[in-house]
Amino acid sequence: MLELDGVCKTYREGDIEVHALHDVNLSLDASSFCMIVGPSGSGKSTLLNLIGALDRPTRGRVVIEGQDINLLPDRELTRFRAERIGFIFQSFNLMPVLTAYENVEYALLQTGMPKAQRRARTDELIEAVGLGAHRAHRPNQLSGGQRQRVAIARALVKRPALVLADEPTANLDSSNGRAIVALMRDMQQHFSTSFVFSTHDPMLLGHAHQVLHASDGRVTCEAPATTPMEPAAC
Ligand SMILES: Nc1ncnc2c1ncn2[C@@H]1O[C@H](COP(=O)(O)OP(=O)(O)OP(=O)(O)O)[C@@H](O)[C@H]1O
Numbered sequence: 719m720l721e722l723d724g725v726c727k728t729y730r731e732g733d734i735e736v737h738a739l740h741d742v743n744l745s746l747d748a749s750s751f752c753m754i755v756g757p758s759g760s761g762k763s764t765l766l767n768l769i770g771a772l773d774r775p776t777r778g779r780v781v782i783e784g785q786d787i788n789l790l791p792d793r794e795l796t797r798f799r800a801e802r803i804g805f806i807f808q809s810f811n812l813m814p815v816l817t818a819y820e821n822v823e824y825a826l827l828q829t830g831m832p833k834a835q836r837r838a839r840t841d842e843l844i845e846a847v848g849l850g851a852h853r854a855h856r857p858n859q860l861s862g863g864q865r866q867r868v869a870i871a872r873a874l875v876k877r878p879a880l881v882l883a884d885e886p887t888a889n890l891d892s893s894n895g896r897a898i899v900a901l902m903r904d905m906q907q908h909f910s911t912s913f914v915f916s917t918h919d920p921m922l923l924g925h926a927h928q929v930l931h932a933s934d935g936r937v938t939c940e941a942p943a944t945t946p947m948e949p950a951a952c
């Protein structure tokens with residue numbers, strides 16, 4: 719479902735070049751739960767931006783569901799991203815004037831989906847993340863963990879092939895952070911979507927099918943021995 723083949727990313731600022739990723743090769747099966755760990759500056763966000771088609775590699779290929787993202791013109795890349803990839807952010811990024819329900823439904827407004835189907839899909843996701851009783855609350859009436867649940871529902875409501883989250887637990891205390899990762903894993907299994915997320919919390923390692931270690935722009939892959947699930951191929 720996802721392949722990176724000889725991927726390099728170099729940022730240029732004037733005469734200065736930053737080699738953020740060097741020769742990254744990996745493949746991710748459909749329906750996997752993959753975690754990226756590594757110190758600050760190791761390339762985690764750069765990798766997620768490439769996997770999410772938010773940026774293009776300097777060299778190498780990023781292939782998502784058989785589509786080499788470098789071969790898509792900008793407008794088609796934007797459409798591909800909107801249809802096939804969901805994003806969850808560290809700071810939730812909810813719209814403050816919309817309720818929990820409306821924040822989720824909003825993601826479907828541009829799709830042309832009929833209203834009844836839109837409502838049914840939104841209801842399903844709001845219930846799935848355990849926010850049925852809070853659907854009419856605005857973000858400032860929700861806890862951090864509840865806000866991130868809204869963001870998870872919003873990321874999934876279009877039924878993307880892949881959901882990406884850059885440090886989704888960074889603004890939560892450790893028990894809420896663990897609850898959010900457990901919810902993401904439940905959602906990954908329920909909707910058979912792949913998740914890739916980054917974290918600084920080593921306590922979360924046991925949740926993943928596959929762990930990517932980023933270090934100075936190099937990425938190595940392991941299937942953790944602690945997981946009871948089938949390890950994915952790297
Ligand atoms: N837009 C950019 N322009 C120039 N350099 C960048 C840019 N984005 C990232 N970098 C550099 O690329 C390297 C990798 O950064 P990246 O943000 O991917 O690290 P990270 O692992 O996500 O770190 P953190 O854990 O702090 O979020 C760093 O040296 C960073 O300074």
Ligand SMILES: [Mg+2]
Nearest residue numbers: 762763764884
């Ligand atoms: Mg980062």
